[in-house]
Amino acid sequence: MSRAARFAVRLAARALPAGIRERHREEWLADLEGAREAGVRASGIAIGALLFSVTVQRDSPDVLGMPLSVAARRHARWATALLLSAGVLAFGTYITGGFGALTVVITLWATLAIVAALLGLVFAWRAAAIASPLAKIAAAILTIGVVFIVAAASVPNELWLAGVAGVMVLLVGATVGGIAWANSPHEIGAVDTAVAETSTTARRMHPALVAAIVMAAVLLTGLFFVFSGVVYWLAVLVLPLAAAAVGVRFVLRARRTSREPATASAWIAIVSTGLLCLATVAIGAADLLVWSPLAQAPSYTLEQIWATLSPTDAATGIGFALAWIVIWGVAGLLYLAGTISLLGRKARPLTRTLVSVGLLIVGATVFFQFWAGISLGMSIADTLPPYSGAGSEMRVVYAMAGQAALVGALLLGLTPRPLPATVAPRYT
């Protein structure tokens, strides 16, 4: 049995719905082992398995291994995570796309954004296929929105209005999808615990999804139409406070439930994420106050830069930077303290959620670092040659790392947990 054929068969089985995955994996592996005896080419079996996994009908609870409504919600969560990830990557590409030294990386980012958007649409239509007509309308609207944005990205500066319209269309599609979600039947029935947990978690996602859509609409409206400090400071103050409130409520409720002690890998994952939050603040602070000022005025030392700026400009620039450092440094410390207090009693099911929250803090920290540096950056650009607004090269890497953290938070936090196999595999 060739390695390639075996790999293809495993891949094909992995793509199957949970209800039939293990059965077909074993069947195809057995067919590969007996291919010579039967006089059939192994490559033919592998191709057959791949074709089967693509064409199998996925609208039956027996095939899916769960009620259709649960399957639809799982697909919808994947669609949400992927489309939001595509948005993060696309926005990041738009913001950092002017840095020629990293053109290859920027191109990769843009490609990942398109791939994520297409995969998100695939999952949206998979969910719609087994859900209500309203879900199909939502999937259609989301598709139109993605088409608008891809068209705008293909001809930058000419179709920016199409891009803006695309974002608005996506928000409408997300809202319609949220309504379809809220009105879909929520069957749990006689299924295993993992599915019941998934369904319960899905119910809790709904208010968070609506809040995320509303906040995204507020932020985008502010950024694109009203570059207003009011909108920015609203987001700067409200988001951390809201996150802190949700986090405190989460910790207090979770502590009332005792579970098994956390595993070593859970400790490592969560503490590492907490340290990453603090490291993000430290690196961002160094960039704000040292690296970017030096990059903007390369002929000057740091002392000369501070001495040349007016007291007002220096104070304002440092003030914004310090506010950012304090807000997100405290957020990181609260995260680390809160998660460590939970680890003594909590088991693995919380690890994913906690790491997702940590990555969200990292991404938000990076996002707001950009805005915190605008005041100081503009003061230096107005005062010192070459009168340029360019930041350090580290800032580009920093921004992309923040975007990657946000994507990680979305994929960990929004996607459903893998289900256990419905048939215990005798052979893997």
Added chain:
Amino acid sequence: MTPLSRITPATLDVLGSLLSSSAPTWGLMIVKESGRPAGSVYPILERLERTGWVTSEWDDDASRPGPRRRLYELTADGASAARQTVRARSVVGGVAGATA
């Protein structure tokens, strides 16, 4: 058992292979005897099983280690329907050949 919405030539070949055996048949042997690629036969077997024309089970042969083979067999209703379908299509094919 529900009627098949679509009877392709590949489906007829698979039904013919199943009818030619009186015992449960290994899926890969159906691929071999039907002369159709696995990419056609696997979906057909899945459709036949889903509509109640065939049943399948594991070949629990203790002397053969490793992954188990899947054996397929027509149900009683499935065998009757398969004989009628194959007979009807062979008549149509014969008439079409005679008039060509």
